Amino acid sequence: MGTQKGPALAGLSRILGPDALLTDPAARLVYSRDSSHMTLGRPLGIALPADASTLRKVVRFCKVNELAVVTRGTGTGLSGGAVPNEGEVVLATSQLKALGPVDDQGLRVRAEAGVLNDQVSAHASSFALHFAPDPSSQSISSIGGNIAENAGGPHCLRHGVTLHHLLRLEWCDVQGRALTTGRGLACERGIDLTSLLCGSEGTLGVVTAADLKLVTDPQSVATMAAFFPDLNDATGSVVSLLRAGLMPVAVEMVDQPMLEAVEAAFGFGFPTDVAAAMILEFAGQPEEVAEDADQAGNLLMGNGAREIRRAEDAATRMELWKCRKKAFGAVGRLAPSYVTMDVVVPLGKLPDLVREIQVIKAKHGVEIATAFHAGDGNLHPGVHYDDRDSELRRAAHEAADEIIRTALAMDGSVTGEHGVGIEKLHAVPWQLDPVSLELMWDIKRVFDPEDRLNPGKALPPPGSALAVPPSVPRGCTFNWDSMTVTAEADVSLSELQAQALERGLWLPVGLAAATTQADDPMGPGLGSDRSISSVVENILFSPALVAGGSARHFLLELWAETGAGRLLHTGAPVFKNVAGYNLAQMLCGSGRVLAQPRAATFQLRPAPEKLGVWRFADLSGDGNFWEGIHSLIDRLAHRDPTLGGPVFVIDGSQEDCSASGPQGTVTVLAPGRDRSWDLGDLDKRLVEVASLAGLELLEQKRFDFRSWSHALVHLPDWALAWPDWSVSAKRIQGKIEADRGPGDLQKTSFLPQKPPSRMIWQASPALVWIPGSATENEGWCCDHCCSGGKPTQLPDPDAGVPLDLLRGMKKVFDPDGRLDNPLWLKDENHG
Amino acid sequence: MADQRQTAKSHLAELLRSCVQCGLCLPTCATWLATGNEVHSPRGRLLLLEEVLNIEDPDTNIPVAFLAAFDHCIGCRACETACPSGVPFSLLEYGQGLAGDLVVNGSPEIPQPAVPGFVLRRLDSPSVLRFLGRVAGGTRSFFAGILGRRWRSRLDHLPVGMRSLVRLVGSMPTAPETDDQLRALLDDLVKSSSVVPPQTYPEDAPVSDDSPSDVAFFQGCANNGLLSGPSRRLCELLRSAGCRVEVPQGQDCCGALAAHTGRPTRAAAQHHRNREVFNKNTGTGSRIVVEAAGCGLELKEGLGDLGSQVIDAVHLLSGLNLPVLRAVPLKVAVHDPCHARHGQGISQQPRELLSRIPGLTLVEAAEVEVCCGSGGVWGLRYPEISEQLGRRKAENLATTGADLVVTSNPGCLGQIADGLALIAPDLPILPLTDLVWYAVKPE
Numbered sequence A: 001m002g003t004q005k006g007p008a009l010a011g012l013s014r015i016l017g018p019d020a021l022l023t024d025p026a027a028r029l030v031y032s033r034d035s036s037h038m039t040l041g042r043p044l045g046i047a048l049p050a051d052a053s054t055l056r057k058v059v060r061f062c063k064v065n066e067l068a069v070v071t072r073g074t075g076t077g078l079s080g081g082a083v084p085n086e087g088e089v090v091l092a093t094s095q096l097k098a099l100g101p102v103d104d105q106g107l108r109v110r111a112e113a114g115v116l117n118d119q120v121s122a123h124a125s126s127f128a129l130h131f132a133p134d135p136s137s138q139s140i141s142s143i144g145g146n147i148a149e150n151a152g153g154p155h156c157l158r159h160g161v162t163l164h165h166l167l168r169l170e171w172c173d174v175q176g177r178a179l180t181t182g183r184g185l186a187c188e189r190g191i192d193l194t195s196l197l198c199g200s201e202g203t204l205g206v207v208t209a210a211d212l213k214l215v216t217d218p219q220s221v222a223t224m225a226a227f228f229p230d231l232n233d234a235t236g237s238v239v240s241l242l243r244a245g246l247m248p249v250a251v252e253m254v255d256q257p258m259l260e261a262v263e264a265a266f267g268f269g270f271p272t273d274v275a276a277a278m279i280l281e282f283a284g285q286p287e288e289v290a291e292d293a294d295q296a297g298n299l300l301m302g303n304g305a306r307e308i309r310r311a312e313d314a315a316t317r318m319e320l321w322k323c324r325k326k327a328f329g330a331v332g333r334l335a336p337s338y339v340t341m342d343v344v345v346p347l348g349k350l351p352d353l354v355r356e357i358q359v360i361k362a363k364h365g366v367e368i369a370t371a372f373h374a375g376d377g378n379l380h381p382g383v384h385y386d387d388r389d390s391e392l393r394r395a396a397h398e399a400a401d402e403i404i405r406t407a408l409a410m411d412g413s414v415t416g417e418h419g420v421g422i423e424k425l426h427a428v429p430w431q432l433d434p435v436s437l438e439l440m441w442d443i444k445r446v447f448d449p450e451d452r453l454n455p456g457k458a459l460p461p462p463g464s465a466l467a468v469p470p471s472v473p474r475g476c477t478f479n480w481d482s483m484t485v486t487a488e489a490d491v492s493l494s495e496l497q498a499q500a501l502e503r504g505l506w507l508p509v510g511l512a513a514a515t516t517q518a519d520d521p522m523g524p525g526l527g528s529d530r531s532i533s534s535v536v537e538n539i540l541f542s543p544a545l546v547a548g549g550s551a552r553h554f555l556l557e558l559w560a561e562t563g564a565g566r567l568l569h570t571g572a573p574v575f576k577n578v579a580g581y582n583l584a585q586m587l588c589g590s591g592r593v594l595a596q597p598r599a600a601t602f603q604l605r606p607a608p609e610k611l612g613v614w615r616f617a618d619l620s621g622d623g624n625f626w627e628g629i630h631s632l633i634d635r636l637a638h639r640d641p642t643l644g645g646p647v648f649v650i651d652g653s654q655e656d657c658s659a660s661g662p663q664g665t666v667t668v669l670a671p672g673r674d675r676s677w678d679l680g681d682l683d684k685r686l687v688e689v690a691s692l693a694g695l696e697l698l699e700q701k702r703f704d705f706r707s708w709s710h711a712l713v714h715l716p717d718w719a720l721a722w723p724d725w726s727v728s729a730k731r732i733q734g735k736i737e738a739d740r741g742p743g744d745l746q747k748t749s750f751l752p753q754k755p756p757s758r759m760i761w762q763a764s765p766a767l768v769w770i771p772g773s774a775t776e777n778e779g780w781c782c783d784h785c786c787s788g789g790k791p792t793q794l795p796d797p798d799a800g801v802p803l804d805l806l807r808g809m810k811k812v813f814d815p816d817g818r819l820d821n822p823l824w825l826k827d828e829n830h831g
Numbered sequence B: 001m002a003d004q005r006q007t008a009k010s011h012l013a014e015l016l017r018s019c020v021q022c023g024l025c026l027p028t029c030a031t032w033l034a035t036g037n038e039v040h041s042p043r044g045r046l047l048l049l050e051e052v053l054n055i056e057d058p059d060t061n062i063p064v065a066f067l068a069a070f071d072h073c074i075g076c077r078a079c080e081t082a083c084p085s086g087v088p089f090s091l092l093e094y095g096q097g098l099a100g101d102l103v104v105n106g107s108p109e110i111p112q113p114a115v116p117g118f119v120l121r122r123l124d125s126p127s128v129l130r131f132l133g134r135v136a137g138g139t140r141s142f143f144a145g146i147l148g149r150r151w152r153s154r155l156d157h158l159p160v161g162m163r164s165l166v167r168l169v170g171s172m173p174t175a176p177e178t179d180d181q182l183r184a185l186l187d188d189l190v191k192s193s194s195v196v197p198p199q200t201y202p203e204d205a206p207v208s209d210d211s212p213s214d215v216a217f218f219q220g221c222a223n224n225g226l227l228s229g230p231s232r233r234l235c236e237l238l239r240s241a242g243c244r245v246e247v248p249q250g251q252d253c254c255g256a257l258a259a260h261t262g263r264p265t266r267a268a269a270q271h272h273r274n275r276e277v278f279n280k281n282t283g284t285g286s287r288i289v290v291e292a293a294g295c296g297l298e299l300k301e302g303l304g305d306l307g308s309q310v311i312d313a314v315h316l317l318s319g320l321n322l323p324v325l326r327a328v329p330l331k332v333a334v335h336d337p338c339h340a341r342h343g344q345g346i347s348q349q350p351r352e353l354l355s356r357i358p359g360l361t362l363v364e365a366a367e368v369e370v371c372c373g374s375g376g377v378w379g380l381r382y383p384e385i386s387e388q389l390g391r392r393k394a395e396n397l398a399t400t401g402a403d404l405v406v407t408s409n410p411g412c413l414g415q416i417a418d419g420l421a422l423i424a425p426d427l428p429i430l431p432l433t434d435l436v437w438y439a440v441k442p443e
């Protein structure tokens, strides 16, 4: 460390102003700690920059002056990620508090890094929207910290973890450059820097703001608690619930010792003579929720629950959640010290792990209380001890390590959401193999060659990895109990889906089937098949996709061969995993520029029961066709995105769509349940709106979702072909606009002024496909080029994306350029 | 002596071990919200306290920066309510005590109050307060006369010293003195409110009565000196609910001011005097009713055995049958004084009480649990943070779209009035009991 303290502080003070640089002993003590109870040294000073530009100046200053920087949100990390070494600079984001206006059509909002998680939802509440990731620390943890740790929470079971709610990051690298991670489109191809930065614990860059996805508030919520006398019955019930086709928004659990601590703290009046309490929540339409909750209640009683309590009002609901969310805080009542683990295992292994923990507890003679994100297979066993007794301390840490090793032996991960920090550094080498750790370090060196950003966190030292990677799997293997599938690169998606659908599950990235469209002059269509490698390489792959999300969302584990011929295994077959960098997600959608997929594991979800198909026509020629479609879309645009669809296939081609008055048909596809409140309700609303808009119902059918391909005969041929291109879209004030991301001026609205005659509009994520006839001269810009049925090369990255860093990564993964080489990755003058 | 200190220390250290450093208390801490500096957060202060307790050698000086951190604590106790782990406020109070010497003797890190000491020390006298109240009232009218309704924000750009004077004037608690003034104000508000008056109003359902009883009324210096109108009306209200109200003569300040300005002997003497007065005048079973939440909390602790008979006025009213006579179609936001909400666990009662008034709509502001930044003498020593918090509170209250804000502590009343004058000069604030009085006493 070459820098003198005095001049360094004077320099920082000049940038920050004297009030925003803390150097007194009180601040140096307080900022040397976080919620992890760990401590390394005292920081040189604490910078509280007032805005992002000052923050970047601080980062640059530190680099130039050879100072290490530890970014800090609100210091609620449980793995010591924000704990500085002696003499480092703590960079606190607490003053970056701006929240942008809520975009209630695009369902997004921009938040600066220091905004608290809860504040985002409070800000969006008047639009009946919220930010889904809900760590139990949500009242206090910062968005920047959530991103850096890829935080999870109870409701991430249905909605996904923080990463799945990020559209775009604003960040700065170690040089203090103002950067972004892309355009922030609903579904974006490219080397995904958002995935790489998310979960990287401040070691690759500093996040200054993010565009966050919002989700709609459910109309109705049912929260219930089930009390189980037997722990096995409780853990076993988790899989039974999901396998029964129920998709609760959250399935949480606390065991007996934890229940007792919570009772002591809050006195909810819960029974404490049971082995576990499960808290689950359903959300959706009132009838749906009531039906699901009844079914779940019966199932749980049949599985050994002794008692079920349902929260009838908001206050009781809050109480039930408090029991789970305040569990961590209540732990202080159990013992003065504890080691909290964050292991995660495949769902089917949950009962085994919980049994093993009982054995380990007895063997080491320690006390363990556990809170679970049970639906995710994520457990927080806490070993409690009195730290004044060194013997107890040793036993506690031994027991903790044994639990971690046991989880790893079950294909689990050391950490599902709390991050590695410094606390789990010793255990990560048990999980990572040498190639993946080496690649992570290579990436770190590209981003931060001198190791100035949060040194000594997140990654264990180079060369320390001990795990032997599993060999590349063959064929297609389903793990029904864990709701995952592992498939080799050339396995066909249609085969995979067909098998999954037989068991009532699917991979909600869209449908494909081996039909006879291969000879179509327009190229193989929706009906044609796709391989798993194509799903991984091109997250967008299917026009009339009735999907719940992108492949990036459901990809858990990846085997890939880098351009340099190294076989990389990254991720784990678990629903949450933050051990090391998110290489699998980063590579997903990156075409074939860094590595070639060899096999992948995906999460499966309960499949919809039915696929509803409606076909409407405007026979009147009164010119209201597009308005009619608009009203239809309006009615359905805000459906819960996790349901998938609906999709509108709009065919205005019967007549020239000119001023004389367009005519045409629109086909609506929506997955759902065969009930009066779901597809029945949709039916009513669609017909009602359509008749108001002068559209006539030609046909209405409901297909068993398993035989969904029969629905394809209702689509025009062009909709089955690969379109020339697709665009992320959003709706603004009754118009659909090409979504080029915020701040981009090239938005072009085309409804209703100048609609292309044929297109497919998908509500969630908002995407538009336009077949061959649409061209750029209609004012659209092409983002996700596909031509002749094959995805083309990756589009140029957004101007804010650091090409030099991407090129650096290319050198790491594919030094000799053996794989695809888009111009922008090769050409130093490009961009 | 040293032994005793050691025992006290290890007792505190034991209490401190229940803090798991989760940080869940931070978002309720006003000083953290205002500064974004974790030193000024409950968890930060507790970490510093841990270090202080670790200092073995009694001669080792505690760094002044630590003491300054303890001293920044308003003592609002919001963190105690928020803490899932049951960490008691007494720990922070101990820290405040350590800083006490510096407060008295002065130190560059510990600011002195923005008012001279000789004035500060006399603020527990109703007549001094009455005088100051008149001066402040006159000054406010003067400014309003020349600068108009938005006088407060027009004066917001003055240099620091002048500004704190303006703030003193703006935050001196005030409320309509005569009944007619109060009625006129509320009549006007009702007329201009968008809330539709109810067609019929339901019978006020009788509450499970602590049936009408004898109450001894504690006057409080600020209420007595600055808010005599509301005090008088409160007594009327209690009488119309069937209480026999006695105002014992010879009562003194509750003792909070002396305690918070480093004069424990004076505080003890005041406690003693009040004990004597109330002992003489309060039968067993009758209640000592206190209008200001701050005094209530101090008395519960300071009156010794009588403490258990002390009851907050709003709390008492919420349990009485009131002959509510008229609808008050207004949107009303309640501000809970910390000493009621966190100090005495009173937050449901005011809402229950108000929801019995026909036509009245309650609206809830964001950050209800956060201190308004008044903090009595604290606000005089940390005017900048205090002002910032007052604005923040006013903003949160104004965002609800309320027609009226009500509260039940003179300090909060003045602080929020000043914030509202800056942010939303058309949004009035009144003592909560005045609003109830208006519903009960049409003429």
Ligand SMILES: Cc1cc2nc3c(=O)[nH]c(=O)nc-3n(C[C@H](O)[C@H](O)[C@H](O)COP(=O)(O)OP(=O)(O)OC[C@H]3O[C@@H](n4cnc5c(N)ncnc54)[C@H](O)[C@@H]3O)c2cc1C
Pocket (backbone or CB within 6 Å): A034, A035, A070, A071, A072, A073, A074, A075, A076, A077, A078, A080, A081, A082, A093, A113, A134, A135, A136, A137, A140, A141, A142, A143, A144, A145, A146, A147, A148, A149, A150, A151, A152, A153, A154, A201, A202, A203, A205, A206, A207, A208, A328, A329, A417, A418, A454, A457, B021, B022, B023, B024
């Ligand atoms: C009571 C309690 C309950 C919790 N429950 C959950 C839970 O349910 N789920 C869960 O996932 N976690 C949980 N946590 C852990 C913790 O709250 C999360 O990890 C949270 O995301 C951390 O946010 P923070 O703002 O406190 O970050 P900090 O602790 O300040 O920092 C955490 C890491 O992020 C980095 N960082 C922070 N801000 C930035 C930035 N702007 N740019 C780059 N790097 C940054 C830091 O360097 C550090 O490595 C809980 C913690 C507590 C105390």
Ligand code: SF4
Pocket (backbone or CB within 6 Å): A329, A332, B018, B019, B020, B021, B022, B023, B024, B025, B026, B042, B043, B046, B079, B082, B083, B084, B085, B086, B087
């Ligand atoms: S005082 Fe309570 S809420 Fe605050 S950090 Fe400690 S345990 Fe958490």
Ligand code: SF4
Pocket (backbone or CB within 6 Å): B028, B029, B030, B031, B032, B040, B041, B042, B045, B072, B073, B074, B075, B076, B077, B078, B079, B080, B092, B371
């Ligand atoms: S008492 Fe109030 S000001 Fe003091 S630490 Fe607690 S919340 Fe903060």
